[in-house]
Amino acid sequence: MSSVDIQATKTHAEGLFRRKRLFAFGVPAVILAYFTYIFFAFDLPSLLQRANMENARTLTSDIWSHKVHVTRDNRNGEISYAVEGERKGAYPVGARPDWVSGTDVITVDLGADTIVRFLPDNRTEVDIAGFGLIAAQAEGRKVSTNLPADLPDWINASDRRVAITTPEGRITLTGSKTEVFNYFAGWELFWFTLDSPYHGVGFSQVLFGDQIDPDRGNISGAMSDFWNNKMWRHKDVAWAIGETILMAFLGTMGAAMIALPLAFMAAKRFTPIVLLRAATRRLFDFVRGVDALIWTVVLARAFGPGPLTGALAILITDTGTFGKTFSEALENVEDKQIEGVTSTGAKPLQRYRFGVIPQVVPVLLAQVLYFLESNTRSATIIGAITGGGIGLMLTQAIQTQKDWEEVAYYIILIIVMVMLMDWLSGWLRGKLIGNKDG
Amino acid sequence: MTTPVASDAGRPVFLCGETMTATNTGRALNVGDIRESYLAQVGRRRLYSGLALLIFVVLMVSGFNVADERNAGGFWEGLHQIGDYPSEVLAEAWEKRADLPSLIAKFFPALVETINIAAMSTIIGAVAGLILSLLGTRGLAKWPLLIPLFRRFSDILRAIPEIVIALVLIFVLGGGPVPAMIAIALHTAGALAKMFSEVAENADLKPVEGLASTGATWTQRMLLGVLPQVAPNYVSYTLLRFEINIRASAILGFVGAGGLGYELRNAMAWGPGRFDEAAAIFVLLFGTIVFFDQASSRYRNRLTEGQAQ
Incomplete structure (x- = not known):
């Protein structure tokens, strides 16, 4: 090898190294620059100020706990007890939680020596261990208390409203009403609401014990009360999940059925006419490009909110995607099998049936089943926009900003639903086209 | 001879070959058996495919009906309105195209x-x-x-x-x-x-x-x-x-x-x-x-x- 050659190789190698070095430092530098830009474009410095930590705290505590409201209406002196302060969670007339006692003076024991007493004439006493007795008098629209001017940060007082937050519960006093919130762990009334005779009855007692409700058998009565639970709405939730799966199923399968014949029109091998092929392909590109979001918006105008609109939005978008992948699969079909079938004297339709379809079916089925799972997730999102299914229930529960335990319930159900569909589509794939990866 | 036919039951071409070899070797009784078991398999296969198809069609139709029923607007009433919103948008956009x-x-x-x-x-x-x-x-x-x-x-x-x-x-x-x-x-x-x-x-x-x-x-x-x-x-x-x-x-x-x-x-x-x-x-x-x-x-x-x- 002459020295000239070595020199040339060396410069070449050095050039390669330079390029490599430039690449190795350039790419991270570009990404870093982009991160810096995003840092300011997304206004991250002020994010912490905007973030509502109070909301975060409510969220995390509400997810796993519930509160029972004890409310005195200061205009008529009536006291009501309700889970989450909702009418559907109210205690029946004459019943009250066992941590409330007394007749003239109602004593609410929040635990840990924190006691609230509802006295006659709209007076209230709050006895907090280690702090002392707070006495309050509500008159008209004002509240007067014996609180000193210098208050700890868990008491917030003005002459209109006094709010006391203790680890055991919250007390809010205004002129019109006095409220005590007592917190408990768990999802209350998940099985039965308070008006059901089965509330507070053990599981085995419902199954094997004496008849509780004289009009109904235990099991059927319990099932019906659970199913019609007004607080957790199990019936509506089940329907909503059914709607979401229905949207995914109808959309995916409908799209596959429409896309298959169109894919033949878009494949070079089966459609010699260039114009028809190009037109079909542009149609696929168009319906894919007009995103599911826009289809949902447009279709919701025509069909109104509901599962059908969501199913059609999925159907139209996926027709484009399926059409594209199906036609690619059809392009890659082996000629030999078609020739073999032709040699037996098969007509064109039989050639497709026995020469083409067996080759493409595994690819198509795998694609369709994969989309069935992914569309269950899309259907949740589309449902939130078009108003159907579990997506709608979730958005509604989040927007009311109080039923976080319901939000947590829906989220768990959604995750379980998607994972079940994932498993189902994998199982079906294994059954129908043989399992590759066990 | 029976095994390959059974495993390739779905492909008619193979059957011809197998039956012919079977005939050539002169085992005429076996041909009948093979044909019978093949036809039985085809029949079973068709039955299963037919059943699967039937279930699928029933699911699709009833699913569509349920979705249609629970939707605010029906499918058939809405179908001719699909173009309304896009055409309104397009018309207005065209008016203000500048x-x-x-x-x-x-x-x-x-x-x-x-x-x-x-x-x-x-x-x-x-x-x-x-x-x-x-x-x-x-x-x-x-x-x-x-x-x-x-x-x-x-x-x-x-x-x-x-x-x-x-x-x-x-x-x-x-x-x-x-x-x-x-x-x-x-x-x-x-x-x-x-x-x-x-x-x-x-x-x-x-x-x-x-x-x-x-x-x-x-x-x-x-x-x-x-x-x-x-x-x-x-x-x-x-x-x-x-x-x-x-x-x-x-x-x-x-x-x-x-x-x-x-x-x-x-x-x-x-x-x-x-x-x-x-x-x-x-x-x-x-x-x-x-x-x-x-x-x-x-x-x-x-x-x-x-x-x-």
Whole structure:
């Protein structure tokens, strides 16, 4: 090898190294620059100020706990007890939680020596261990208390409203009403609401014990009360999940059925006419490009909110995607099998049936089943926009900003639903086209 | 002679060959048996396929009826109205076509935000997915005992629809791009972790062993031994995810997470009179999706072709 050659190789190698070095430092530098830009474009410095930590705290505590409201209406002196302060969670007339006692003076024991007493004439006493007795008098629209001017940060007082937050519960006093919130762990009334005779009855007692409700058998009565639970709405939730799966199923399968014949029109091998092929392909590109979001918006105008609109939005978008992948699969079909079938004297339709379809079916089925799972997730999102299914229930529960335990319930159900569909589509794939990866 | 016929029962061509050989050897009784068992198999097969088809049709029809019933507007009443909204929008946009360029310029920042959300969540999700996939792949994992844990974790990440996390985060962090970014990034991490680990399972372990013999740490083994092998596939999957994430970020905007979707919802809420704005947003969204689809599919083709050589 002459020295000239070595020199040339060396410069070449050095050039390669330079390029490599430039690449190795350039790419991270570009990404870093982009991160810096995003840092300011997304206004991250002020994010912490905007973030509502109070909301975060409510969220995390509400997810796993519930509160029972004890409310005195200061205009008529009536006291009501309700889970989450909702009418559907109210205690029946004459019943009250066992941590409330007394007749003239109602004593609410929040635990840990924190006691609230509802006295006659709209007076209230709050006895907090280690702090002392707070006495309050509500008159008209004002509240007067014996609180000193210098208050700890868990008491917030003005002459209109006094709010006391203790680890055991919250007390809010205004002129019109006095409220005590007592917190408990768990999802209350998940099985039965308070008006059901089965509330507070053990599981085995419902199954094997004496008849509780004289009009109904235990099991059927319990099932019906659970199913019609007004607080957790199990019936509506089940329907909503059914709607979401229905949207995914109808959309995916409908799209596959429409896309298959169109894919033949878009494949070079089966459609010699260039114009028809190009037109079909542009149609696929168009319906894919007009995103599911826009289809949902447009279709919701025509069909109104509901599962059908969501199913059609999925159907139209996926027709484009399926059409594209199906036609690619059809392009890659082996000629030999078609020739073999032709040699037996098969007509064109039989050639497709026995020469083409067996080759493409595994690819198509795998694609369709994969989309069935992914569309269950899309259907949740589309449902939130078009108003159907579990997506709608979730958005509604989040927007009311109080039923976080319901939000947590829906989220768990959604995750379980998607994972079940994932498993189902994998199982079906294994059954129908043989399992590759066990 | 009977076994091949049984296993190839679905293919008529084979049967002819088999029956002929059977006849030639003169075992006439067997031919009848074979034919009978073949026909019985075909019959059973047809019955099963027919039943499956029947179940499918029943599911489709009853599903359609249920969906139609629970929808606010019926399918057949709505069918002829499909064109109404687009034609109204188009008519108004055409009337005010002179404003369209300025409207597109007006909504361009929102588009940039939507793309930024998608890009950031793809980058973060890809990095997290990469780590999750390496930790959850047999043969590569740093802690082999924890493989199921990382796999289930990415399964759960994948199963959560973006909207769930986005809505909860909007409640805590307020509206804007960050909740959407986190939500999409989490889902992307789960989705990519699965695809990445499928690729990583097929990676050649020799370079990894070689590096291990020089005393390389786990990170070095992964960076220098595994990543160069799987990089083309990983980049290809990441680009595909980016396309998906652009759509997702537009949709999340619609529920309050900023970007183009948010502007679209506002324009829609205004109704007639602001249809030109809706049209401008449609145009932007359509153009962006088509552009990134084409660009990324071209680049992905180059990546996979380069690998085949």
